[in-house]
Amino acid sequence: MATFKRIVLASRPKGQVTPDNFRLEEVPVPSLKDGEVLIRNHFLSLDPYMRMRMEDVKSYAAPQALNETMIGGTAGEIVESKNPKFAVGDKVVGMMGWSEMGVSDGTLLRKVDTAHIPLSAYLGSVGMPGMTAWYGLTQIMQPKEGETIVVSAASGAVGSVVGQLAKQRGCRAVGIAGGKEKCAYVVDELGFDACIDYKAGNLEADLAKATPNGIDAIFENVGGEIFDACLARMNAFGRIALCGLIAGYDGEPMAIRNTRAFLTMRLTMRGFIVSEHPELWPQGLKELGTLVATGKLKFRESVAPSLEAAPEAFIGLLKGKNFGKQLVKLV
Amino acid sequence: MATFKRIVLASRPKGQVTPDNFRLEEVPVPSLKDGEVLIRNHFLSLDPYMRMRMEDVKSYAAPQALNETMIGGTAGEIVESKNPKFAVGDKVVGMMGWSEMGVSDGTLLRKVDTAHIPLSAYLGSVGMPGMTAWYGLTQIMQPKEGETIVVSAASGAVGSVVGQLAKQRGCRAVGIAGGKEKCAYVVDELGFDACIDYKAGNLEADLAKATPNGIDAIFENVGGEIFDACLARMNAFGRIALCGLIAGYDGEPMAIRNTRAFLTMRLTMRGFIVSEHPELWPQGLKELGTLVATGKLKFRESVAPSLEAAPEAFIGLLKGKNFGKQLVKLV
Numbered sequence: 020m021a022t023f024k025r026i027v028l029a030s031r032p033k034g035q036v037t038p039d040n041f042r043l044e045e046v047p048v049p050s051l052k053d054g055e056v057l058i059r060n061h062f063l064s065l066d067p068y069m070r071m072r073m074e075d076v077k078s079y080a081a082p083q084a085l086n087e088t089m090i091g092g093t094a095g096e097i098v099e100s101k102n103p104k105f106a107v108g109d110k111v112v113g114m115m116g117w118s119e120m121g122v123s124d125g126t127l128l129r130k131v132d133t134a135h136i137p138l139s140a141y142l143g144s145v146g147m148p149g150m151t152a153w154y155g156l157t158q159i160m161q162p163k164e165g166e167t168i169v170v171s172a173a174s175g176a177v178g179s180v181v182g183q184l185a186k187q188r189g190c191r192a193v194g195i196a197g198g199k200e201k202c203a204y205v206v207d208e209l210g211f212d213a214c215i216d217y218k219a220g221n222l223e224a225d226l227a228k229a230t231p232n233g234i235d236a237i238f239e240n241v242g243g244e245i246f247d248a249c250l251a252r253m254n255a256f257g258r259i260a261l262c263g264l265i266a267g268y269d270g271e272p273m274a275i276r277n278t279r280a281f282l283t284m285r286l287t288m289r290g291f292i293v294s295e296h297p298e299l300w301p302q303g304l305k306e307l308g309t310l311v312a313t314g315k316l317k318f319r320e321s322v323a324p325s326l327e328a329a330p331e332a333f334i335g336l337l338k339g340k341n342f343g344k345q346l347v348k349l350v
Numbered sequence: 351m352a353t354f355k356r357i358v359l360a361s362r363p364k365g366q367v368t369p370d371n372f373r374l375e376e377v378p379v380p381s382l383k384d385g386e387v388l389i390r391n392h393f394l395s396l397d398p399y400m401r402m403r404m405e406d407v408k409s410y411a412a413p414q415a416l417n418e419t420m421i422g423g424t425a426g427e428i429v430e431s432k433n434p435k436f437a438v439g440d441k442v443v444g445m446m447g448w449s450e451m452g453v454s455d456g457t458l459l460r461k462v463d464t465a466h467i468p469l470s471a472y473l474g475s476v477g478m479p480g481m482t483a484w485y486g487l488t489q490i491m492q493p494k495e496g497e498t499i500v501v502s503a504a505s506g507a508v509g510s511v512v513g514q515l516a517k518q519r520g521c522r523a524v525g526i527a528g529g530k531e532k533c534a535y536v537v538d539e540l541g542f543d544a545c546i547d548y549k550a551g552n553l554e555a556d557l558a559k560a561t562p563n564g565i566d567a568i569f570e571n572v573g574g575e576i577f578d579a580c581l582a583r584m585n586a587f588g589r590i591a592l593c594g595l596i597a598g599y600d601g602e603p604m605a606i607r608n609t610r611a612f613l614t615m616r617l618t619m620r621g622f623i624v625s626e627h628p629e630l631w632p633q634g635l636k637e638l639g640t641l642v643a644t645g646k647l648k649f650r651e652s653v654a655p656s657l658e659a660a661p662e663a664f665i666g667l668l669k670g671k672n673f674g675k676q677l678v679k680l681v
Binding site for chain 2: 242261273282284
């Protein structure tokens, strides 16, 4: 009998995620009902939001169920079809989870064109991370030409797009990333105006130097001390797109200590979930797809070699060990 | 030679404000130049924002200068005039500071009608505090009929107006205040649906009971633990008007610890300064003035008896000892 591998949530993390929170299983390939398709996943996307789903707390989505396939975005191709809308060989993006194969009735499954855009990019710059960047920048940060924007986790799947889109809108784009190599990439390859290495131990002074006119808008992925340091340099009526607080996912949430800046600088901060704004996806994906296809939006991927390597890659992602979009190569 | 009393900032507070941060002075009544008026102040308004001005930090306004008259809103009457726009006996509201008298060239001086509205109310419900409530509620919280709003410092000059305006818009209004007496006033006299006594030591459970459908919008005056507890009950797409963080004014700023709620519930928080939105004052003051004149907007005042008593009254205000709008009766 044909089988495939998947990874389920074995237990909820107590503090930091550990490999034994996951369990690899080999399961039989199911037979299809009418209307269903069988998908072979080529890439799995690993994203910080998964950390929050692993906990059993009130959130925007139900927690990940124990002993079920871990949630996750995937890109693959149809290998069997009993649905007239999909043919064998079609490339598709969906939410098949941490799994080599998946069955879908076509809901939330999107056919994609890989003629000019690589399949994996639909999990990155032309997928959910890219749209997250696009939404936060255009709908919340709303930067004007000449303004200074700061983005944390700047070399990552989301942050790298935020800065490049901001540059195209005539802004000064300043990134924050961990390590010289990531910072060099952010400036030299992505074209940010500056990038601050928060591991260099000189955050406040480096930030002051990189933002001589203050900060008008922040795309916040990290939280904690880095966010507080940015808040201290905000200009009046600054906007903050709150996308993630990765510094606080793995254990205790991080406090915002510089609360006074919100009052004194009349700041607006908004948390958002890009999947709740489907009406804007066509507009955003059109811009992102065109930019990627024409080489104007650059990206980088860290690819783990197999499903077995996914837990370690995910734990590394939470610690900032990835460089660019974290993917897992499946079969 | 005729003299009057004033209070200047003698030193900046180190942690909590103390009486010796202030100095009472007796100074000569100046003679007027053309275009000026002399005002005898009847009431001085004491407000939490003054605490922040006493420090020498980056903020929306320049810090209060040492050895200068403490900033403050005043209501009084013209006693001498070399300005054709003002006659002796006119009642006026302005920013004459902690002072029995003041000279003005008429800029930012507003004549008020005391036929149906008491003079002191122009420093409260029909003045800056009332407008602060009106702006935060109508422009940031934007509550819909049937929604639940929570306001901290609910018996105070601002909070009391927020809740009453929300009730008139068909909302469930829940206040938070310190002590049984204040809470009874908020419910029985102001007409809030519920009021939580944060000093009762049962904040989370009491809040859960008072907000069975969660919280849709917060008017935040206090910060700290009370704010974190409210954040934990926010509904999706909740709005937070950040007006003050009085819990953090007198010493270290208070952190926001429940940062995750901003992500999971997609909250929007905005700090604001009502004086920056003069275009909305006519609309707001018209609503507030009509409600006060017709007895539909209730308020309460704590009145210190003389300028000499102002420092103690201000220190009490920062500790929540006042009950309603804190004023100082001058001459």
